[in-house]
Amino acid sequence: MLQKVFAGTTVNVNEEGYMTDSSQWTKEIAKEIAREENIDLTEKHLAVCEFLRDKQAKGESITIRSVGNSGIIDIKGFYQLFPGAPMKKAAKIAGIPKPASCV
Amino acid sequence: MQKEEHPLKKVCIICAKGTIEDVYAALVMSNGAVMEGIETKVFFTFFGLDAITKKHMNSLKTGTVGNPAMRMPGGLPFPTLLGTLPGVEAGVSSMMRSQMEKLDIPPVSEFLEMIEAGGGEIYACKLAMDMFKLEKSDLWDGVKDVLTVGQFYELCGGLQTQVIFT
Numbered sequence: 001m002l003q004k005v006f007a008g009t010t011v012n013v014n015e016e017g018y019m020t021d022s023s024q025w026t027k028e029i030a031k032e033i034a035r036e037e038n039i040d041l042t043e044k045h046l047a048v049c050e051f052l053r054d055k056q057a058k059g060e061s062i063t064i065r066s067v068g069n070s071g072i073i074d075i076k077g078f079y080q081l082f083p084g085a086p087m088k089k090a091a092k093i094a095g096i097p098k099p100a101s102c103v
Numbered sequence: 104m105q106k107e108e109h110p111l112k113k114v115c116i117i118c119a120k121g122t123i124e125d126v127y128a129a130l131v132m133s134n135g136a137v138m139e140g141i142e143t144k145v146f147f148t149f150f151g152l153d154a155i156t157k158k159h160m161n162s163l164k165t166g167t168v169g170n171p172a173m174r175m176p177g178g179l180p181f182p183t184l185l186g187t188l189p190g191v192e193a194g195v196s197s198m199m200r201s202q203m204e205k206l207d208i209p210p211v212s213e214f215l216e217m218i219e220a221g222g223g224e225i226y227a228c229k230l231a232m233d234m235f236k237l238e239k240s241d242l243w244d245g246v247k248d249v250l251t252v253g254q255f256y257e258l259c260g261g262l263q264t265q266v267i268f269t
Contacts, residue, residue: 065208065213065217068220075220076221083140084140086221103206
């Protein structure tokens with residue numbers, strides 16, 4: 001199993017850098033993963049991450065539409081917060097697996 | 104999975120048919136590309152124009168005749184003759200839409216908005232517009248432009264670009 005140190009904590013990750021044990025996640029870790037993705041983490045980013053973590057914990061599928069309907073941010077804003085590949089980046093920073101949904 | 108040395112940078116997706124499944128194939132591919140950070144341009148032509156025509160975009164249908172892959176709920180074959188009865192096409196189509204809604208797949212207009220929100224661009228084919236006597240005002244407001252084939256190909260240039268015909 002691969003491991004990586006973020007904010008002084010050793011966490012388990014897969015070969016793509018996604019955390020494999022979301023219970024190890026903290027906001028400080030999120031901040032450091034975000035930095036690797038060239039994102040300066042704000043409260044807004046964290047709110048999205050918490051939303052995704054909550055969906056993940058409930059076993060619900062994670063879609064970009066659900067983020068748009070979350071009341072936290074619209075889809076355009078989501079693309080601006082996590083430029084490039086928003087779902088993948090947000091999931092990585094939120095310490096959850098890479099989204100398996102096609103939408 | 105091994106990392107691709109030259110990942111896709113741009114996709115140009117062409118949708119020429121207007122059934123639910125043809126249009127959604129194009130929309131899912133397009134939205135998926137946008138979500139991966141791939142530059143995305145979608146070109147609607149011929150019957151595919153229904154997907155970006157205000158009047159029709161949210162009431163597309165699935166054809167119920169001549170589709171050997173169509174089955175009854177439960178898996179029994181769907182007789183083509185049954186598909187010709189009044190109301191069957193509408194019923195099957197609404198069933199398709201409700202199944203998609205369950206998977207959080209949005210209606211066509213919302214799907215297009217999502218693609219646009221991520222920077223994807225939607226285009227209409229000039230020749231097909233002329234053929235179907237459509238004006239720009241008949242189209243969904245987010246359509247970026249009405250293009251000739253030549254103009255569309257001009258947008259398709261560049262390394263690591265793929266043209267996809269759904």
